[in-house]
Amino acid sequence: MSGPMLDVQNLSVTFQSDGGPVYAVRDLSLRLAPGEVIGIVGESGSGKSVTMMSVLRLLDTRRTEISATELAVDGQSLLGLPARALQDLRGPVVSYIFQDPLTALNPLLTVGRQLTEGMRRHAGLGRAEARAKALDLLRRVGIPAPELRIDQLPHQLSGGMRQRVMIAIALACDPKLLIADEPTTALDVTVQAEIVRLVQSIQAERGMAMVWVTHDLALLARLADRVVVMYAGRIIEDAPARTLYSSPAHPYTAGLLASTSRIDDPFTEQTSIPGMPPDPRRIAPGCSFAPRCTRALAQCQTVVPPLVQQPDGRRLACFNPLPEAHT
Amino acid sequence: MPLFLFKRFLQALLVLIGVSFSTFIVAHMTGDPVELMARENATLEDKQALREFLGLDRPLAEQYLSFVGKALQGDLGYSFVQQAPVTQLIAERLPATLLLAAAGFVLALLISVPLGIIIALKRNTVWDVVVTALAMIGQAAPGFWIGLMLVVLFAVELKLLPVSGYGGPLYLVLPAITLALQSAARLTRLVRASMLEVLNADYIRTARSKGLRERTILFIHAFRGAMIPVVTMAGLELAELVSGAFITETIFAWPGVGRLAVNAVYQRDFPLIQGVVLMAAAFFVIINFLVDVLYVVIDPRVKLK
Numbered sequence A: 001m002s003g004p005m006l007d008v009q010n011l012s013v014t015f016q017s018d019g020g021p022v023y024a025v026r027d028l029s030l031r032l033a034p035g036e037v038i039g040i041v042g043e044s045g046s047g048k049s050v051t052m053m054s055v056l057r058l059l060d061t062r063r064t065e066i067s068a069t070e071l072a073v074d075g076q077s078l079l080g081l082p083a084r085a086l087q088d089l090r091g092p093v094v095s096y097i098f099q100d101p102l103t104a105l106n107p108l109l110t111v112g113r114q115l116t117e118g119m120r121r122h123a124g125l126g127r128a129e130a131r132a133k134a135l136d137l138l139r140r141v142g143i144p145a146p147e148l149r150i151d152q153l154p155h156q157l158s159g160g161m162r163q164r165v166m167i168a169i170a171l172a173c174d175p176k177l178l179i180a181d182e183p184t185t186a187l188d189v190t191v192q193a194e195i196v197r198l199v200q201s202i203q204a205e206r207g208m209a210m211v212w213v214t215h216d217l218a219l220l221a222r223l224a225d226r227v228v229v230m231y232a233g234r235i236i237e238d239a240p241a242r243t244l245y246s247s248p249a250h251p252y253t254a255g256l257l258a259s260t261s262r263i264d265d266p267f268t269e270q271t272s273i274p275g276m277p278p279d280p281r282r283i284a285p286g287c288s289f290a291p292r293c294t295r296a297l298a299q300c301q302t303v304v305p306p307l308v309q310q311p312d313g314r315r316l317a318c319f320n321p322l323p324e325a326h327t
Numbered sequence B: 001m002p003l004f005l006f007k008r009f010l011q012a013l014l015v016l017i018g019v020s021f022s023t024f025i026v027a028h029m030t031g032d033p034v035e036l037m038a039r040e041n042a043t044l045e046d047k048q049a050l051r052e053f054l055g056l057d058r059p060l061a062e063q064y065l066s067f068v069g070k071a072l073q074g075d076l077g078y079s080f081v082q083q084a085p086v087t088q089l090i091a092e093r094l095p096a097t098l099l100l101a102a103a104g105f106v107l108a109l110l111i112s113v114p115l116g117i118i119i120a121l122k123r124n125t126v127w128d129v130v131v132t133a134l135a136m137i138g139q140a141a142p143g144f145w146i147g148l149m150l151v152v153l154f155a156v157e158l159k160l161l162p163v164s165g166y167g168g169p170l171y172l173v174l175p176a177i178t179l180a181l182q183s184a185a186r187l188t189r190l191v192r193a194s195m196l197e198v199l200n201a202d203y204i205r206t207a208r209s210k211g212l213r214e215r216t217i218l219f220i221h222a223f224r225g226a227m228i229p230v231v232t233m234a235g236l237e238l239a240e241l242v243s244g245a246f247i248t249e250t251i252f253a254w255p256g257v258g259r260l261a262v263n264a265v266y267q268r269d270f271p272l273i274q275g276v277v278l279m280a281a282a283f284f285v286i287i288n289f290l291v292d293v294l295y296v297v298i299d300p301r302v303k304l305k
């Protein structure tokens, strides 16, 4: 068995904004085995996207401090890697599906051009070969009449079709790790389910590793092997999906689950945890969730709980976890 | 022709009718040309005869319609003062004006597009700050002042270039620079802003995530989109270079349409004023129409609208 597909150790990302430093990601460590599917959940602003963008350094580096003791993909360390070598990893090793297919596709270039340019760059395919492969990919992601669509522009496609194109682009170079950052948030509910099924089936058929970022815990239940919960730039709980759903240990995870499982009212997700996530510009000592936590101890206000490996296979950052977790 | 272009064509026609009407009215409100043209000891009868000869005794509406009717046949009337057809006078001067405008325009683009892209890529560095500051100064400084300073430096002090006049390529240098600088300043800032906006777009991040080379990202993914607002603006600049050449032509004694027009105004030479303004307006409208055509070429989304 080879090493991890993704290995991030002690990642911190700080933006210098006009209102002071924004601590978007703090001391985050995460490993992903080849072929493993993990879900990352957390409220808006908890640092999910920033974490994933830092993997292949897609963040604008101006006014951004990124530090990590290790950042490796498929056994290759990215720390200090020259730009050219990094480009070689983008696409064939790691690829991305972004949230909004409306803005993530170039409005002035045809579907075909956007789909083939990665293959031509990385696999050195000729124009005709690349086009043939692009047609196969479009067919695979369920686009009707690919011969017609391939020469069209993004605005001639519906939102769901654009996201399928985005998926095809992400798959074009047969990546070993696919990072999907809220790929369904911008779509209609019915289309969402289709896209999820599509990605799931492609993942299963190719056996690639996948990170699925979302707000929606319920969705991850059938998608992910493991669920990572983020809060205010940190991982607060990371557990095998079944364990997490049956016995959440962190009070925040429990709160999230309680709010998501109300099937009768799917639109008010996350509202059941009173209070607001903290401002990433103002860092209080102690656990960031403490002000909203009903189980907070005196210690929680002053000391940041470390993320500790538990005997049952999960990682947890809490001084006073829910008792069921230890039964 | 796409519907979009057809609509634009009709709009252009309307603009030309409007312009011809307003120049006609304005020219007639500035005073009676007969008073200027007639001999000093002319009697009232003499003046009346002259008025009739020029057709100025007819109702305004009739004068206007006959003006438009002839204009459509390429006859812009006869200059009372210069004793020559207006079209001929303009045709004589037009090449000089077009040469100057074209030189100024090409220069403005050659300066602004690369410079705007470079400072966008080097945003918030010393380069960016210096060039942006220079562009703002260039934009704020009056054109005639820039022209005079250039003359003082390159013609009077360094004696590298002629002070004024029309002749070989050397005579073109200073007027073209004078004409180009303000446009270049405006366009540089626009190219920078437009480029920055595009570089921040999500689809540029997508392009990066595919592992494309930086130059592919810059020239294939960013450049074209960034040029869309620049094309519109450059069209306006070109129209302005043609019509705004009056001052530059005057400073450098450049024998273009601008100087012809300035003299025509002094002499209340109605047909000539009308002719020049109408020509400038037609130019403006044509350029705008060409910009729209170019739009369809650059931005394929326009076709469907």
Ligand SMILES: Nc1ncnc2c1ncn2[C@@H]1O[C@H](COP(=O)(O)OP(=O)(O)OP(=O)(O)O)[C@@H](O)[C@H]1O
Pocket: A015, A016, A017, A022, A023, A024, A042, A043, A044, A045, A046, A047, A048, A049, A050, A051, A215, A280
């Ligand atoms: N370029 C930037 N400059 C300054 N702050 C930034 C920048 N990018 C992100 N941030 C901040 O970093 C924090 C984390 O953002 P991130 O996009 O990772 O959140 P997220 O968990 O993906 O949220 P969402 O669910 O809304 O996508 C936020 O507070 C955000 O405002």
Ligand SMILES: [Mg+2]
Pocket: A048, A049, A050, A181, A182
């Ligand atoms: Mg996000």
